[in-house]
Amino acid sequence: MQRHLLLVGGGHAHVEVLRQFAAKPLPGWRLTLLTREAMSPYSGMLPGVIAGLYREEQALIDVRALAARAGAEAVIDRATGIDLVAKRVHRAGGESRPFDLLSLDTGATPDTARVPGAAQHALPLKPIDALLPRLRATLDAAPARIGVVGAGAAGVEVALALRARLPASSVTLVAGVAGVLAGFPDKARARVAAALAARHVEIHQGEDVAEVVAEGLVFPRGAPLALDAVLWATGAAAPAWLAETGLERDRAGFLRIDERLRCIGRTDIFAAGDCTSFDPQPLPKAGVYAVRQGPVLAGNLRAAAEGRALRPYRPQEDWLVLLSLGDRRAIGTRNGIVMGGRAAWWLKDWIDRRFMARYQGP
Ligand SMILES: Cc1cc2nc3c(=O)[nH]c(=O)nc-3n(C[C@H](O)[C@H](O)[C@H](O)COP(=O)(O)OP(=O)(O)OC[C@H]3O[C@@H](n4cnc5c(N)ncnc54)[C@H](O)[C@@H]3O)c2cc1C
Structure with a gap:
């Protein structure tokens, strides 16, 4: 059978x-x-x-x-x-x-449940399949003020990508208490901070978002941040x-x-x-x-x-992280070594295309 x-x-x-x-x-x-x-x-x-x-x-x-x-x-x-x-x-x-x-x-799934209004007013990055159609509409509307909440690798990359795609919009990366790329080596954080500043991505940090409303973000103490579109890039649930x-x-x-x-x-x-x-x-x-x-x-x-014996999965201890800067440049970090520029982008592009080719072809 x-x-x-x-x-x-x-x-x-x-x-x-x-x-x-x-x-x-x-x-x-x-x-x-x-x-x-x-x-x-x-x-x-x-x-x-x-x-x-x-x-x-x-x-x-x-x-x-x-x-x-x-x-x-x-x-x-x-x-x-x-x-x-x-x-x-x-x-x-x-x-x-x-x-x-x-x-x-x-x-x-996106971690929107913890912050009031996030599920109603923010566009979560995950699941990506649900994101794409809504994102298309956002990009077409070219909102004047966009915020990306969550400044891990995905949030940073998405903020920089939006900056490249919508040069007339203001883009704010909302990094909260943790700051930008918490847990990354200092050298990589400094390099990414410089890349964000050079591309005029505003950083809002020091306070986590208390509420998302139709007009933007509300914080526990500081002034609210007026935004026309909010992308939600915080942790996964x-x-x-x-x-x-x-x-x-x-x-x-x-x-x-x-x-x-x-x-x-x-x-x-x-x-x-x-x-x-x-x-x-x-x-x-x-x-x-x-x-x-x-x-x-x-x-x-x-x-x-x-009915044969199974083998264990051994997680890698470190891996190459390549962050796209949105303009055919990238910053890469592995084992405390940081590289950046067009060569890093070329490597990322090559790795990603090779990955896709494994699954797209006949
Ligand atoms: C903008 C962005 C950039 C990122 N960049 C990187 C990166 O550079 N490197 C990195 O390591 N990670 C990155 N991540 C994280 C990465 O996306 C996830 O860790 C990864 O997708 C997890 O893979 P997965 O196989 O667990 O699930 P997924 O890739 O999320 O796939 C889940 C699948 O299950 C299907 N599915 C979901 N629910 C159901 C259901 N109930 N029934 C049936 N099917 C279902 C979905 O349709 C999908 O096909 C990024 C995330 C984002 C948002």
């Missing part, structure tokens, strides 16, 4: 799983991808899309086509729950799907539907996984990427981890299907 391997979410780890199953099928198993959108955005190129350096389709992976190459059925729908006893995944628009083996790579699954979660609601990428207490359910919390050590919510988990996940799903 055929057994079912069900992949939920077309995230960065699952595209690699599909690629590997396309190269080497899994006999005796029926493969299904259940994902919200047929086109999965690659976040590394999103700032380049905003800046106008890439067309939108260059930053999108056609997961339906990728699934077809892997011999998988693609179901374009939203998972809403899991029945752990019947071993079925519920979805919004149709009949639930069975699984013998299940893997979840559904990403995170766990998708609400995971709470209903009965799977083990951490305090923030992310799925707890072991070093072999299995959900805690399960041998038949795996998970990867931003929707997870890696039990052996805390990991940042960053695409590089989902990408590196991809090959281990693919191997472990195959091993689990064939």
Whole structure:
């Protein structure tokens, strides 16, 4: 009898799983991808899309086509729950799907719940697939005053991309108490601060946003900041539907996984990427981890299907961070070394295009 391997979410780890199953099928198993959108955005190129350096389709992976190459059925729908006893995944628009083996790579959601008004008045960067159509409208309207709340890597890149795309608009990066690029090496922070100043991106810091209103941002003590558009680039939150699954979660609601990428207490359910919390050590919510988990996940799903031993995922200790400055320049940092300029952009562009080519081609 055929057994079912069900992949939920077309995230960065699952595209690699599909690629590997396309190269080497899994006999005796029926493969299904259940994902919200047929086109999965690659976040590394999103700032380049905003800046106008890439067309939108260059930053999108056609997961339906990728699934077809892997011999998988693609179901374009939203998972809403899991029945752990019947071993079925519920979805919004149709009949639930069975699984013998299940893997979840559904990403995170924006952290808008903590600040009143953010969900109503701000445009969250995550999920990116929901962002793109709304972003198009914002860029076309070319608002005079734009604010980007959250000054981690994504917020910095998006602020600089907006600056490049909308030269007549004022762009303010709202960095809060943490400041710009908290946790990055001082040398990289100084270099990025200089790049922001040179491009006339205003910085607002020292206070976190208390409320988002139709007219802009309100702070606990300081003067409000009048804005015509607000982008929300603060940390990631766990998708609400995971709470209903009965799977083990951490305090923030992310799925707890072991070093072999299995959900805690399960041998038949795996998970990867931003929707997870890696039990052996805390990991940042960053695409590089989902990408590196991809090959281990693919191997472990195959091993689990064939009853073989699984291998552990060992997170990289440091990685090259390349921040796009929006104008074909970038700043890169790894192991405390900082590089910048056109060469850094060239490297970023080359890495991103190479990544996309793995999943876009026949
Ligand atoms: C502007 C920006 C720039 C960034 N740049 C970088 C960078 O340069 N480097 C880096 O490491 N990280 C970067 N990140 C972070 C990165 O985007 C995430 O860490 C990464 O996307 C996580 O990958 P994932 O596979 O967990 O999930 P995602 O890439 O979020 O994919 C989730 C998938 O699941 C699908 N899905 C979601 N919910 C459901 C559901 N209920 N049912 C079915 N399908 C569902 C979605 O449609 C999507 O296909 C950036 C983020 C942003 C916003």
